[in-house]
Amino acid sequence: MQEIRRAIEIYNQEGGKKLLIDSKDYLVRQLSVIVYVITYVASMFFEKDDSIWLFTNHARNAGFSDNGKYLYLYLNEETDERAIWLTSSKEVHDALNARGYEVYRSDSWKARYLRLKSKYIVTTTTLGLVEWAYYGGSTIIQLWHGVPLKNLNLTGHHEPVHDLKEKLLKYDFLVVNSELTEQYLKETKRYTKAIYAGYPRNDVLLKDIPNSSLGIPVETNDLLEEIGNSETIIGYFPTWRKYEVNYDNFEYDRFDEFLEENDAHFLYKPHRYMEVNIDDQYDRIHLLPAYGDIYPLLEEFDIMITDYSSIVFDYLLLDNPAIFYPFDFELYEKERGFHLDYDEFTPGPKAYDFASLLQTIEECIDEDEYGERRRDVRRKILQGKNPHACEHIYETIKSES
Missing domain, CATH: 3.40.50.12580 (CDP-glycerol glycerophosphotransferase, C-terminal domain)
Known part of the structure; x- marks a missing residue:
């Protein structure tokens, strides 16, 4: 009924031609959901590499920064895991590559392969439906990027495509720094376990971290x-x-x-x-x-x-x-x-x-x-000062997945 009312509204305000164009776009988006779901199911049968931690779906224009950056550095410096960074930025790619870190452009075929192959998927923003489709059978870790002062601003019209994604997408681990943050994110995020560790980016405020200068303009x-x-x-x-x-x-x-x-x-x-x-x-x-x-x-x-x-x-x-x-x-x-x-x-x-x-x-x-x-x-x-957020996150995930 909601979509019918919206169609009537478009017709009354902008005419039949606009309604036909919007209806075509709408049908394409709905059909794409079928493709995404089929891809997701197929990806579940793709053998995962337990050593790969894939860092992806970063905020637009964020560069090499935020919580993902510091967990990525920790895994590279302190563990034997294979941490890989995906980026749309040539500058970020070249900077990490020059320091010997494994990094690929996010639109490359290698990146598509790694999305299917990786056991651990790490993100700091909400996954899009296209990305989600690759991650059947993977462990998805949501680091997030904020603290609950302001509302999440999720008002407005949502198409069934968006609503379906929100029902299907469930994170295995959600990193939080307090009960206030968990209560805040619980309203919009589905997850299996919350990790009370503090944010990885705060580690650099409390101790020296090798190569933390990467990503600073x-x-x-x-x-x-x-x-x-x-x-x-x-x-x-x-x-x-x-x-x-x-x-x-x-x-x-x-x-x-x-x-x-x-x-x-x-x-x-x-x-x-x-x-x-x-x-x-x-x-x-x-x-x-x-x-x-x-x-x-x-x-x-x-x-x-x-x-x-x-x-x-x-x-x-x-x-x-x-x-x-x-x-x-x-x-x-x-x-x-x-x-x-x-x-x-x-x-x-x-x-x-x-x-x-x-x-x-x-x-x-x-x-x-x-x-x-x-x-x-x-x-x-923040529930105190914790200079070991990355270590806590890593050990919790490895012991429970």
Whole structure:
């Protein structure tokens, strides 16, 4: 009935020609489901190699980063497993290959073969139906990539193809860092076992990891070395919105003067889906690449500014001050909404306009009053400091699969 009502709506609004085109596309998508299911069943009879851990289905434009990167490095450095990285990026492929890691382009025939052959499939985002079709008989590990401050934003029309995939797809292991995270993901993810280990990417905040510099943009690393540690470094990590918004919510001329007066630098790290342009005329305002890994460098930031990004929860492990700049709070709450109480789980001062942001930064440089609140939120979200998340994940999976 839902699809019939949608067809009537298209006909009334855009006419019969549009309805015919959409109906053809709809039928093709439905027929493709049959192909995917047949492929999935056939893949179950393909002999799996128990030594292969295939890292795939990374977030778009993420590069070599996030939880997958650190589990991949751990398996290569600390075990005899055959960890393989699939990527659509030539830059990532060449960088890993140059260091001797096994990596293939995700659209290659070798990658298709490995999808069928691998015993362990590791992902940090929701698997698409096309990928899922290759993994019959494999152990699927969902590392995920966030903490439950904001809603998952799954509202809107879903076709039967999507709904069927959600019913068929079940992860064998889901990695979480707290009960709050598991409850959050349980609403949308089907899985057999949750592993309470913390996220692999947090290991690098608590100990040195060989080759963790892989995936860091050269520009970011060079800039931090140029600034040094004699001045205050402020990192800005905004959240991407689906609605239109002015991300450049700053008066840059005034801001640059303010930073000079306070011996500080402002490093703007956009979300990978954002397009931000800042003139290079400023001495103390710097635009970082939106892609790549920033986690090995987080300890270089003296203060973090964000709005709704869950990167701040990882930053709590360093116990440095955080400032929250939700300049569009009412609109964001309406359009996206929050899974947790925003005020309770944002342990730092709030600024809702540029003038108050400057005042808040100045106060934060002079005195940090939120240490105990940060530690309280950290206990709730991360349940302590664990520098061995990768080891815990690996040993749990090997013992139970």
